[in-house]
Amino acid sequence: MDYRQLETILLVEDNEDHIEHTMDALHEGGLVNKIIVIKDGKSALDYMYRRGEYADPKESPRPCLVLLDVKLPKTSGFEVLETLKKDPALQLIPVILLTTTGNKEDIERGARLGANDYIVKPVEFDSFMHKVKGLGKYWALISNLTDLLYA
Amino acid sequence: MLDDEFLSQQPVLLSACLDLLPQEIVFINREYSIIRMNASKKKQHPTLKTGMKCFKALGFSAPCDFCLAAQAEKMETYIKNPVCIMTGPKKNKPRHINITIAAVRDSEKRARGFIEIIDNVEALYQSHNQLEYLNREYESVIYALSHDLRSPLISIEGFSRKLQKLGRTADPETFEHCLRRIHANVETMNNLVNVLLDTSRIITGKLDLQEVDMQNLVTHLAEDMRLRAGEQNAEVRVEGGFPPQLCDKIRIQQVFSNLIDNALKHGRGTDNLEIEIGADANKYWVKDNGPGMSPEIKDKIFEPFTQSANSGDNSFGMGMNIIYKIIRKHNGEIWIETEEGGGTAVYFTIKADSAE
Numbered sequence: 001m002d003y004r005q006l007e008t009i010l011l012v013e014d015n016e017d018h019i020e021h022t023m024d025a026l027h028e029g030g031l032v033n034k035i036i037v038i039k040d041g042k043s044a045l046d047y048m049y050r051r052g053e054y055a056d057p058k059e060s061p062r063p064c065l066v067l068l069d070v071k072l073p074k075t076s077g078f079e080v081l082e083t084l085k086k087d088p089a090l091q092l093i094p095v096i097l098l099t100t101t102g103n104k105e106d107i108e109r110g111a112r113l114g115a116n117d118y119i120v121k122p123v124e125f126d127s128f129m130h131k132v133k134g135l136g137k138y139w140a141l142i143s144n145l146t147d148l149l150y151a
Numbered sequence: 152m153l154d155d156e157f158l159s160q161q162p163v164l165l166s167a168c169l170d171l172l173p174q175e176i177v178f179i180n181r182e183y184s185i186i187r188m189n190a191s192k193k194k195q196h197p198t199l200k201t202g203m204k205c206f207k208a209l210g211f212s213a214p215c216d217f218c219l220a221a222q223a224e225k226m227e228t229y230i231k232n233p234v235c236i237m238t239g240p241k242k243n244k245p246r247h248i249n250i251t252i253a254a255v256r257d258s259e260k261r262a263r264g265f266i267e268i269i270d271n272v273e274a275l276y277q278s279h280n281q282l283e284y285l286n287r288e289y290e291s292v293i294y295a296l297s298h299d300l301r302s303p304l305i306s307i308e309g310f311s312r313k314l315q316k317l318g319r320t321a322d323p324e325t326f327e328h329c330l331r332r333i334h335a336n337v338e339t340m341n342n343l344v345n346v347l348l349d350t351s352r353i354i355t356g357k358l359d360l361q362e363v364d365m366q367n368l369v370t371h372l373a374e375d376m377r378l379r380a381g382e383q384n385a386e387v388r389v390e391g392g393f394p395p396q397l398c399d400k401i402r403i404q405q406v407f408s409n410l411i412d413n414a415l416k417h418g419r420g421t422d423n424l425e426i427e428i429g430a431d432a433n434k435y436w437v438k439d440n441g442p443g444m445s446p447e448i449k450d451k452i453f454e455p456f457t458q459s460a461n462s463g464d465n466s467f468g469m470g471m472n473i474i475y476k477i478i479r480k481h482n483g484e485i486w487i488e489t490e491e492g493g494g495t496a497v498y499f500t501i502k503a504d505s506a507e
Binding site: 015017018020021024071100101103121122 | 294297298301302305306308309310313332336
Protein backbone atom coordinates (compact mmCIF):
# COMPACT_ATOMS: atom_id res chain seq x y z
CA MET A 1 0.00 0.00 0.00
CA ASP A 2 1.33 3.41 -0.97
CA TYR A 3 1.18 5.47 2.24
CA ARG A 4 2.11 8.63 0.37
CA GLN A 5 -1.48 8.76 -0.88
CA LEU A 6 -2.65 9.56 2.67
CA GLU A 7 -1.09 12.98 2.48
CA THR A 8 -3.55 14.99 0.40
CA ILE A 9 -6.91 16.52 1.27
CA LEU A 10 -9.20 17.61 -1.54
CA LEU A 11 -11.29 20.68 -0.76
CA VAL A 12 -14.15 21.22 -3.21
CA GLU A 13 -15.56 24.70 -2.57
CA ASP A 14 -16.60 27.53 -4.88
CA ASN A 15 -16.71 30.43 -2.42
CA GLU A 16 -13.29 32.12 -2.34
CA ASP A 17 -13.84 33.53 1.14
CA HIS A 18 -14.87 30.16 2.52
CA ILE A 19 -11.80 28.56 0.93
CA GLU A 20 -9.62 31.12 2.70
CA HIS A 21 -11.32 30.50 6.08
CA THR A 22 -11.08 26.71 5.76
CA MET A 23 -7.40 26.85 4.77
CA ASP A 24 -6.71 29.28 7.64
CA ALA A 25 -8.49 27.03 10.14
CA LEU A 26 -6.68 23.88 9.03
CA HIS A 27 -3.25 25.49 8.85
CA GLU A 28 -3.62 27.36 12.15
CA GLY A 29 -4.50 24.05 13.76
CA GLY A 30 -1.17 22.73 12.60
CA LEU A 31 -2.30 20.50 9.77
CA VAL A 32 0.61 19.93 7.39
CA ASN A 33 -1.20 17.91 4.76
CA LYS A 34 -1.31 19.22 1.24
CA ILE A 35 -4.73 20.71 0.49
CA ILE A 36 -5.82 20.80 -3.13
CA VAL A 37 -8.65 23.19 -3.89
CA ILE A 38 -11.17 22.59 -6.69
CA LYS A 39 -13.95 25.11 -7.31
CA ASP A 40 -16.74 23.23 -9.06
CA GLY A 41 -18.30 19.79 -9.07
CA LYS A 42 -17.38 18.87 -12.62
CA SER A 43 -13.68 19.62 -12.04
CA ALA A 44 -13.83 17.66 -8.78
CA LEU A 45 -14.91 14.58 -10.74
CA ASP A 46 -12.26 15.29 -13.39
CA TYR A 47 -9.70 15.36 -10.58
CA MET A 48 -10.90 12.14 -9.00
CA TYR A 49 -10.96 10.38 -12.37
CA ARG A 50 -7.67 11.97 -13.45
CA ARG A 51 -9.14 13.48 -16.57
CA GLY A 52 -7.73 16.36 -18.62
CA GLU A 53 -5.43 18.64 -16.65
CA TYR A 54 -5.51 16.23 -13.70
CA ALA A 55 -4.16 13.27 -15.67
CA ASP A 56 -0.76 13.18 -13.96
CA PRO A 57 -1.00 11.09 -10.74
CA LYS A 58 2.05 12.88 -9.29
CA GLU A 59 0.43 16.29 -9.69
CA SER A 60 -3.03 15.06 -8.79
CA PRO A 61 -2.63 12.38 -6.14
CA ARG A 62 -5.64 10.49 -4.81
CA PRO A 63 -6.80 12.35 -1.67
CA CYS A 64 -7.11 10.64 1.70
CA LEU A 65 -10.15 12.79 2.43
CA VAL A 66 -12.58 14.91 0.44
CA LEU A 67 -14.15 18.03 1.96
CA LEU A 68 -17.11 18.61 -0.33
CA ASP A 69 -19.37 21.67 -0.36
CA VAL A 70 -23.01 20.77 -0.99
CA LYS A 71 -23.86 23.70 -3.24
CA LEU A 72 -21.49 23.85 -6.18
CA PRO A 73 -21.77 25.23 -9.70
CA LYS A 74 -22.02 22.94 -12.76
CA THR A 75 -22.28 19.63 -10.90
CA SER A 76 -23.71 19.78 -7.38
CA GLY A 77 -21.94 18.38 -4.33
CA PHE A 78 -24.57 15.63 -4.11
CA GLU A 79 -23.94 14.53 -7.70
CA VAL A 80 -20.19 14.39 -7.00
CA LEU A 81 -20.84 12.41 -3.82
CA GLU A 82 -23.16 9.96 -5.57
CA THR A 83 -20.67 9.34 -8.36
CA LEU A 84 -17.78 8.75 -5.95
CA LYS A 85 -19.75 6.47 -3.63
CA LYS A 86 -21.09 4.35 -6.51
CA ASP A 87 -17.59 3.70 -7.83
CA PRO A 88 -15.90 0.71 -6.14
CA ALA A 89 -12.50 2.24 -6.91
CA LEU A 90 -13.28 5.51 -5.09
CA GLN A 91 -16.03 4.75 -2.57
CA LEU A 92 -13.62 4.05 0.30
CA ILE A 93 -12.23 7.57 0.22
CA PRO A 94 -14.05 9.36 3.09
CA VAL A 95 -16.15 12.35 2.10
CA ILE A 96 -17.09 15.05 4.64
CA LEU A 97 -19.86 17.30 3.36
CA LEU A 98 -19.66 21.03 4.01
CA THR A 99 -23.03 22.70 4.48
CA THR A 100 -23.77 26.37 4.92
CA THR A 101 -27.12 25.96 6.64
CA GLY A 102 -26.98 22.58 8.41
CA ASN A 103 -30.28 21.88 6.64
CA LYS A 104 -31.61 18.53 7.91
CA GLU A 105 -32.78 17.33 4.51
CA ASP A 106 -29.36 18.04 2.97
CA ILE A 107 -27.64 16.11 5.76
CA GLU A 108 -30.00 13.16 5.41
CA ARG A 109 -29.64 13.17 1.64
CA GLY A 110 -25.86 13.23 2.06
CA ALA A 111 -26.01 10.30 4.46
CA ARG A 112 -28.18 8.30 2.06
CA LEU A 113 -25.71 8.93 -0.76
CA GLY A 114 -22.85 7.65 1.41
CA ALA A 115 -21.26 10.76 2.95
CA ASN A 116 -19.07 9.75 5.90
CA ASP A 117 -19.82 12.89 7.91
CA TYR A 118 -20.72 16.55 7.60
CA ILE A 119 -19.51 19.90 8.93
CA VAL A 120 -21.69 23.01 9.19
CA LYS A 121 -19.56 25.91 7.99
CA PRO A 122 -17.43 27.67 9.11
CA VAL A 123 -14.93 24.83 9.29
CA GLU A 124 -13.15 25.00 12.66
CA PHE A 125 -10.03 23.01 13.41
CA ASP A 126 -11.29 21.28 16.56
CA SER A 127 -14.55 20.07 15.07
CA PHE A 128 -12.72 19.08 11.89
CA MET A 129 -10.21 16.98 13.86
CA HIS A 130 -13.03 15.46 15.87
CA LYS A 131 -14.68 14.26 12.65
CA VAL A 132 -11.37 13.06 11.24
CA LYS A 133 -10.66 11.05 14.38
CA GLY A 134 -13.98 9.32 13.91
CA LEU A 135 -12.95 8.49 10.38
CA GLY A 136 -9.42 7.56 11.51
CA LYS A 137 -10.77 4.40 13.10
CA TYR A 138 -12.41 3.64 9.85
CA TRP A 139 -9.16 4.04 7.95
CA ALA A 140 -7.28 1.89 10.46
CA LEU A 141 -9.84 -0.83 9.96
CA ILE A 142 -9.50 -0.61 6.21
CA SER A 143 -5.70 -0.65 6.30
CA ASN A 144 -5.66 -3.56 8.78
CA LEU A 145 -8.00 -5.46 6.55
CA THR A 146 -5.82 -4.70 3.57
CA ASP A 147 -2.74 -5.92 5.48
CA LEU A 148 -4.57 -9.12 6.50
CA LEU A 149 -5.79 -9.76 3.01
CA TYR A 150 -2.37 -9.29 1.48
CA ALA A 151 -0.33 -10.81 4.31
CA MET B 152 -95.50 33.64 17.46
CA LEU B 153 -92.67 31.64 15.96
CA ASP B 154 -92.39 28.21 17.53
CA ASP B 155 -91.69 24.67 16.43
CA GLU B 156 -95.35 23.88 15.94
CA PHE B 157 -95.79 26.88 13.67
CA LEU B 158 -92.73 25.85 11.60
CA SER B 159 -93.90 22.28 11.16
CA GLN B 160 -97.20 23.54 9.76
CA GLN B 161 -95.53 25.69 7.08
CA PRO B 162 -94.26 23.43 4.28
CA VAL B 163 -93.59 26.49 2.13
CA LEU B 164 -90.92 27.51 4.63
CA LEU B 165 -88.83 24.50 3.69
CA SER B 166 -88.50 25.71 0.11
CA ALA B 167 -87.80 29.26 1.24
CA CYS B 168 -85.01 28.06 3.53
CA LEU B 169 -83.49 25.77 0.90
CA ASP B 170 -83.45 28.64 -1.59
CA LEU B 171 -81.30 30.63 0.82
CA LEU B 172 -78.55 28.01 0.79
CA PRO B 173 -75.60 28.21 -1.63
CA GLN B 174 -75.54 24.40 -1.99
CA GLU B 175 -77.47 22.82 -4.86
CA ILE B 176 -80.23 20.74 -3.31
CA VAL B 177 -82.53 18.33 -5.12
CA PHE B 178 -85.09 15.78 -3.95
CA ILE B 179 -85.27 12.64 -6.09
CA ASN B 180 -87.71 9.78 -5.79
CA ARG B 181 -86.69 6.12 -6.00
CA GLU B 182 -87.09 6.21 -9.78
CA TYR B 183 -84.58 9.05 -10.03
CA SER B 184 -87.26 11.58 -10.94
CA ILE B 185 -86.72 15.12 -9.69
CA ILE B 186 -89.39 16.09 -7.17
CA ARG B 187 -88.15 19.43 -5.97
CA MET B 188 -85.00 21.57 -6.22
CA ASN B 189 -83.75 24.77 -4.71
CA ALA B 190 -82.75 28.05 -6.38
CA SER B 191 -79.01 27.22 -6.51
CA LYS B 192 -79.74 23.98 -8.38
CA LYS B 193 -81.97 25.76 -10.87
CA LYS B 194 -79.32 28.39 -11.42
CA GLN B 195 -76.58 25.81 -12.03
CA HIS B 196 -78.77 23.64 -14.31
CA PRO B 197 -81.41 25.91 -15.92
CA THR B 198 -82.69 23.04 -18.10
CA LEU B 199 -83.65 20.84 -15.13
CA LYS B 200 -87.40 20.49 -14.56
CA THR B 201 -89.32 18.65 -11.88
CA GLY B 202 -90.49 15.27 -13.10
CA MET B 203 -87.36 14.73 -15.23
CA LYS B 204 -85.05 11.80 -14.61
CA CYS B 205 -82.14 13.56 -12.99
CA PHE B 206 -79.44 11.64 -14.91
CA LYS B 207 -81.18 12.18 -18.28
CA ALA B 208 -81.36 15.88 -17.58
CA LEU B 209 -77.58 15.84 -17.12
CA GLY B 210 -77.08 14.04 -20.44
CA PHE B 211 -76.54 10.48 -19.13
CA SER B 212 -78.51 7.40 -20.13
CA ALA B 213 -78.23 5.72 -16.71
CA PRO B 214 -77.77 6.91 -13.11
CA CYS B 215 -74.41 8.65 -12.79
CA ASP B 216 -71.40 6.55 -11.68
CA PHE B 217 -70.77 8.79 -8.72
CA CYS B 218 -74.38 8.92 -7.55
CA LEU B 219 -74.78 7.09 -4.27
CA ALA B 220 -78.56 7.21 -4.11
CA ALA B 221 -78.86 3.43 -4.52
CA GLN B 222 -76.65 2.92 -1.47
CA ALA B 223 -78.18 5.70 0.57
CA GLU B 224 -81.30 3.66 1.13
CA LYS B 225 -79.35 0.96 2.98
CA MET B 226 -77.23 3.41 4.90
CA GLU B 227 -78.08 4.50 8.42
CA THR B 228 -76.65 7.93 7.84
CA TYR B 229 -75.82 10.17 4.90
CA ILE B 230 -72.98 9.56 2.45
CA LYS B 231 -70.53 12.23 1.43
CA ASN B 232 -68.54 11.81 -1.75
CA PRO B 233 -66.00 14.24 -3.26
CA VAL B 234 -66.11 14.14 -7.07
CA CYS B 235 -64.46 15.98 -9.92
CA ILE B 236 -66.63 16.19 -13.03
CA MET B 237 -65.64 17.71 -16.34
CA THR B 238 -68.09 20.37 -17.48
CA GLY B 239 -68.41 23.03 -20.15
CA PRO B 240 -69.24 22.63 -23.88
CA LYS B 241 -65.90 20.84 -24.49
CA LYS B 242 -66.12 18.84 -21.26
CA ASN B 243 -62.71 20.17 -20.27
CA LYS B 244 -63.57 22.41 -17.36
CA PRO B 245 -63.06 20.64 -14.03
CA ARG B 246 -65.64 21.15 -11.32
CA HIS B 247 -64.81 19.81 -7.87
CA ILE B 248 -67.91 19.07 -5.84
CA ASN B 249 -68.85 17.34 -2.63
CA ILE B 250 -72.00 15.28 -3.05
CA THR B 251 -73.98 14.44 0.06
CA ILE B 252 -76.81 11.98 -0.34
CA ALA B 253 -79.27 10.82 2.30
CA ALA B 254 -82.44 8.78 2.15
CA VAL B 255 -85.70 10.63 2.85
CA ARG B 256 -87.78 8.25 4.99
CA ASP B 257 -91.39 8.18 6.01
CA SER B 258 -92.65 7.59 9.55
CA GLU B 259 -92.19 3.84 9.03
CA LYS B 260 -88.52 4.35 8.10
CA ARG B 261 -89.09 3.38 4.48
CA ALA B 262 -86.98 5.28 1.98
CA ARG B 263 -89.30 7.37 -0.19
CA GLY B 264 -86.47 8.89 -2.16
CA PHE B 265 -83.28 10.84 -1.70
CA ILE B 266 -82.00 14.27 -1.00
CA GLU B 267 -78.85 15.25 -2.88
CA ILE B 268 -76.81 18.21 -1.69
CA ILE B 269 -74.00 19.44 -3.92
CA ASP B 270 -71.35 21.70 -2.48
CA ASN B 271 -69.29 23.44 -5.13
CA VAL B 272 -65.74 23.32 -3.75
CA GLU B 273 -64.00 24.34 -6.98
CA ALA B 274 -62.93 27.72 -5.58
CA LEU B 275 -61.73 26.05 -2.40
CA TYR B 276 -59.90 23.41 -4.43
CA GLN B 277 -58.24 26.07 -6.61
CA SER B 278 -57.17 28.13 -3.63
CA HIS B 279 -55.88 24.97 -1.95
CA ASN B 280 -53.80 24.21 -5.05
CA GLN B 281 -52.61 27.78 -5.21
CA LEU B 282 -51.68 27.65 -1.52
CA GLU B 283 -49.77 24.41 -2.02
CA TYR B 284 -47.90 25.96 -4.93
CA LEU B 285 -47.12 29.07 -2.88
CA ASN B 286 -46.02 26.91 0.01
CA ARG B 287 -43.59 24.98 -2.17
CA GLU B 288 -42.25 28.22 -3.59
CA TYR B 289 -41.98 29.68 -0.10
CA GLU B 290 -40.04 26.65 1.13
CA SER B 291 -37.61 26.78 -1.77
CA VAL B 292 -37.11 30.51 -1.24
CA ILE B 293 -36.49 30.03 2.48
CA TYR B 294 -34.00 27.26 1.75
CA ALA B 295 -32.09 29.24 -0.85
CA LEU B 296 -32.32 32.37 1.23
CA SER B 297 -30.93 30.72 4.32
CA HIS B 298 -27.99 29.55 2.23
CA ASP B 299 -27.44 32.79 0.33
CA LEU B 300 -27.69 34.97 3.43
CA ARG B 301 -25.68 32.69 5.67
CA SER B 302 -22.88 32.29 3.19
CA PRO B 303 -21.75 35.97 3.32
CA LEU B 304 -22.38 35.98 7.07
CA ILE B 305 -19.93 33.12 7.48
CA SER B 306 -17.40 35.12 5.47
CA ILE B 307 -17.94 38.27 7.52
CA GLU B 308 -17.62 36.29 10.72
CA GLY B 309 -14.40 34.67 9.45
CA PHE B 310 -12.73 37.91 8.42
CA SER B 311 -13.72 39.80 11.53
CA ARG B 312 -12.46 36.96 13.70
CA LYS B 313 -9.21 36.98 11.76
CA LEU B 314 -8.86 40.73 12.36
CA GLN B 315 -9.63 40.26 16.03
CA LYS B 316 -7.03 37.50 16.35
CA LEU B 317 -4.32 39.44 14.54
CA GLY B 318 -5.14 42.64 16.42
CA ARG B 319 -2.39 45.20 16.12
CA THR B 320 0.03 42.67 14.72
CA ALA B 321 -1.87 42.51 11.42
CA ASP B 322 0.14 43.69 8.45
CA PRO B 323 -1.58 46.48 6.49
CA GLU B 324 -2.15 44.24 3.49
CA THR B 325 -4.01 41.56 5.48
CA PHE B 326 -5.90 44.25 7.37
CA GLU B 327 -6.97 45.87 4.11
CA HIS B 328 -7.90 42.50 2.57
CA CYS B 329 -10.12 41.52 5.52
CA LEU B 330 -11.94 44.85 5.52
CA ARG B 331 -12.43 44.70 1.74
CA ARG B 332 -13.93 41.21 1.97
CA ILE B 333 -16.20 42.20 4.87
CA HIS B 334 -17.42 45.14 2.80
CA ALA B 335 -17.97 43.00 -0.30
CA ASN B 336 -19.99 40.47 1.67
CA VAL B 337 -22.12 43.17 3.29
CA GLU B 338 -22.82 44.43 -0.23
CA THR B 339 -23.79 40.93 -1.35
CA MET B 340 -26.27 40.68 1.52
CA ASN B 341 -27.62 44.12 0.73
CA ASN B 342 -28.11 43.21 -2.96
CA LEU B 343 -29.91 40.03 -1.99
CA VAL B 344 -32.26 41.91 0.33
CA ASN B 345 -32.96 44.41 -2.50
CA VAL B 346 -33.75 41.59 -4.92
CA LEU B 347 -36.14 40.10 -2.37
CA LEU B 348 -37.81 43.43 -1.74
CA ASP B 349 -38.27 43.88 -5.49
CA THR B 350 -39.78 40.39 -5.76
CA SER B 351 -42.14 41.07 -2.90
CA ARG B 352 -43.18 44.40 -4.46
CA ILE B 353 -44.02 42.61 -7.71
CA ILE B 354 -46.04 39.97 -5.86
CA THR B 355 -47.98 42.34 -3.62
CA GLY B 356 -47.90 45.64 -5.53
CA LYS B 357 -50.28 46.88 -8.20
CA LEU B 358 -49.23 47.36 -11.82
CA ASP B 359 -49.04 50.93 -13.08
CA LEU B 360 -50.87 50.24 -16.35
CA GLN B 361 -50.56 52.72 -19.20
CA GLU B 362 -50.48 52.72 -22.98
CA VAL B 363 -46.77 52.28 -23.70
CA ASP B 364 -44.97 53.11 -26.94
CA MET B 365 -43.19 49.77 -27.15
CA GLN B 366 -41.19 50.72 -30.27
CA ASN B 367 -39.71 53.65 -28.39
CA LEU B 368 -39.07 51.60 -25.24
CA VAL B 369 -37.30 48.80 -27.07
CA THR B 370 -35.30 51.09 -29.36
CA HIS B 371 -33.95 53.09 -26.42
CA LEU B 372 -33.19 49.96 -24.44
CA ALA B 373 -31.30 48.45 -27.39
CA GLU B 374 -29.26 51.66 -27.74
CA ASP B 375 -28.37 51.60 -24.05
CA MET B 376 -27.32 47.99 -24.30
CA ARG B 377 -25.23 48.44 -27.45
CA LEU B 378 -22.41 50.06 -25.53
CA ARG B 379 -22.04 47.02 -23.29
CA ALA B 380 -22.60 44.67 -26.20
CA GLY B 381 -19.85 46.40 -28.15
CA GLU B 382 -17.33 45.56 -25.44
CA GLN B 383 -17.82 41.89 -26.18
CA ASN B 384 -18.30 42.33 -29.95
CA ALA B 385 -21.99 41.47 -29.69
CA GLU B 386 -24.81 42.92 -31.77
CA VAL B 387 -28.24 43.94 -30.46
CA ARG B 388 -30.93 44.06 -33.16
CA VAL B 389 -34.58 45.18 -33.05
CA GLU B 390 -36.81 43.23 -35.47
CA GLY B 391 -40.37 43.95 -36.53
CA GLY B 392 -42.88 46.57 -35.48
CA PHE B 393 -43.91 47.01 -31.87
CA PRO B 394 -47.51 48.23 -31.56
CA PRO B 395 -48.42 50.26 -28.46
CA GLN B 396 -49.20 48.03 -25.48
CA LEU B 397 -51.13 48.48 -22.26
CA CYS B 398 -48.66 47.48 -19.54
CA ASP B 399 -46.54 48.63 -16.60
CA LYS B 400 -43.75 50.44 -18.44
CA ILE B 401 -41.07 50.13 -15.76
CA ARG B 402 -41.74 46.44 -15.17
CA ILE B 403 -41.79 45.51 -18.87
CA GLN B 404 -38.60 47.51 -19.36
CA GLN B 405 -37.15 45.44 -16.53
CA VAL B 406 -38.17 42.24 -18.36
CA PHE B 407 -36.48 43.26 -21.65
CA SER B 408 -33.46 44.63 -19.86
CA ASN B 409 -32.99 41.46 -17.75
CA LEU B 410 -33.39 39.21 -20.79
CA ILE B 411 -30.85 41.17 -22.85
CA ASP B 412 -28.56 41.27 -19.84
CA ASN B 413 -28.80 37.49 -19.48
CA ALA B 414 -28.08 36.99 -23.18
CA LEU B 415 -24.97 39.18 -22.93
CA LYS B 416 -23.79 37.57 -19.69
CA HIS B 417 -24.22 33.98 -20.82
CA GLY B 418 -23.03 34.77 -24.33
CA ARG B 419 -19.63 35.88 -23.07
CA GLY B 420 -17.19 33.83 -25.10
CA THR B 421 -19.54 33.37 -28.06
CA ASP B 422 -18.02 34.77 -31.25
CA ASN B 423 -20.34 37.15 -33.11
CA LEU B 424 -23.01 37.05 -30.43
CA GLU B 425 -26.30 38.31 -31.87
CA ILE B 426 -29.27 39.33 -29.76
CA GLU B 427 -32.62 39.90 -31.43
CA ILE B 428 -35.51 41.73 -29.77
CA GLY B 429 -38.71 41.09 -31.68
CA ALA B 430 -42.48 41.38 -31.60
CA ASP B 431 -45.50 39.98 -33.39
CA ALA B 432 -48.82 41.45 -32.19
CA ASN B 433 -48.67 41.03 -28.39
CA LYS B 434 -46.01 38.28 -28.51
CA TYR B 435 -42.48 39.42 -27.78
CA TRP B 436 -39.13 37.69 -27.79
CA VAL B 437 -35.45 38.03 -27.01
CA LYS B 438 -33.33 35.54 -28.98
CA ASP B 439 -29.61 34.92 -28.95
CA ASN B 440 -27.12 32.59 -30.59
CA GLY B 441 -25.30 32.06 -27.28
CA PRO B 442 -24.47 28.79 -25.53
CA GLY B 443 -28.09 27.77 -24.79
CA MET B 444 -28.89 25.77 -21.69
CA SER B 445 -29.16 22.18 -20.58
CA PRO B 446 -32.60 20.54 -20.22
CA GLU B 447 -32.09 20.44 -16.42
CA ILE B 448 -31.55 24.21 -16.20
CA LYS B 449 -34.33 24.89 -18.73
CA ASP B 450 -36.86 22.91 -16.67
CA LYS B 451 -36.36 25.00 -13.56
CA ILE B 452 -35.31 28.28 -15.11
CA PHE B 453 -38.35 30.19 -13.79
CA GLU B 454 -38.03 28.86 -10.23
CA PRO B 455 -36.49 31.19 -7.65
CA PHE B 456 -32.76 30.89 -6.98
CA THR B 457 -31.94 28.97 -10.16
CA GLN B 458 -28.40 29.59 -11.25
CA SER B 459 -26.86 28.36 -14.44
CA ALA B 460 -23.20 27.44 -14.61
CA ASN B 461 -21.70 30.72 -15.80
CA SER B 462 -24.03 33.25 -14.23
CA GLY B 463 -21.17 34.81 -12.27
CA ASP B 464 -20.66 35.57 -8.61
CA ASN B 465 -23.05 38.48 -8.27
CA SER B 466 -26.16 36.66 -9.38
CA PHE B 467 -28.66 35.06 -7.03
CA GLY B 468 -30.59 33.20 -9.71
CA MET B 469 -33.68 35.35 -9.13
CA GLY B 470 -33.71 37.22 -12.49
CA MET B 471 -35.85 34.78 -14.48
CA ASN B 472 -38.19 34.24 -11.54
CA ILE B 473 -38.77 38.00 -11.34
CA ILE B 474 -39.44 38.13 -15.11
CA TYR B 475 -41.88 35.23 -14.75
CA LYS B 476 -43.74 37.00 -11.95
CA ILE B 477 -43.97 40.27 -13.92
CA ILE B 478 -45.38 38.50 -16.99
CA ARG B 479 -47.84 36.43 -14.97
CA LYS B 480 -48.95 39.63 -13.26
CA HIS B 481 -49.67 41.00 -16.76
CA ASN B 482 -51.79 37.89 -17.32
CA GLY B 483 -49.31 36.77 -19.97
CA GLU B 484 -47.47 33.56 -20.74
CA ILE B 485 -43.72 33.06 -20.87
CA TRP B 486 -41.81 30.17 -22.35
CA ILE B 487 -38.33 29.33 -23.47
CA GLU B 488 -36.84 27.51 -26.44
CA THR B 489 -33.24 26.49 -26.03
CA GLU B 490 -30.75 23.71 -26.45
CA GLU B 491 -27.16 23.34 -25.41
CA GLY B 492 -24.97 25.03 -28.00
CA GLY B 493 -28.02 26.18 -29.96
CA GLY B 494 -28.90 29.59 -28.51
CA THR B 495 -31.83 30.65 -26.40
CA ALA B 496 -35.16 32.28 -27.26
CA VAL B 497 -37.45 33.60 -24.53
CA TYR B 498 -41.01 34.39 -25.67
CA PHE B 499 -43.72 36.15 -23.72
CA THR B 500 -47.16 37.60 -24.18
CA ILE B 501 -48.89 40.47 -22.39
CA LYS B 502 -52.66 40.65 -21.89
CA ALA B 503 -52.72 43.65 -19.63
CA ASP B 504 -56.39 44.48 -20.26
CA SER B 505 -57.24 41.58 -17.95
CA ALA B 506 -54.16 41.94 -15.74
CA GLU B 507 -54.41 42.21 -11.96
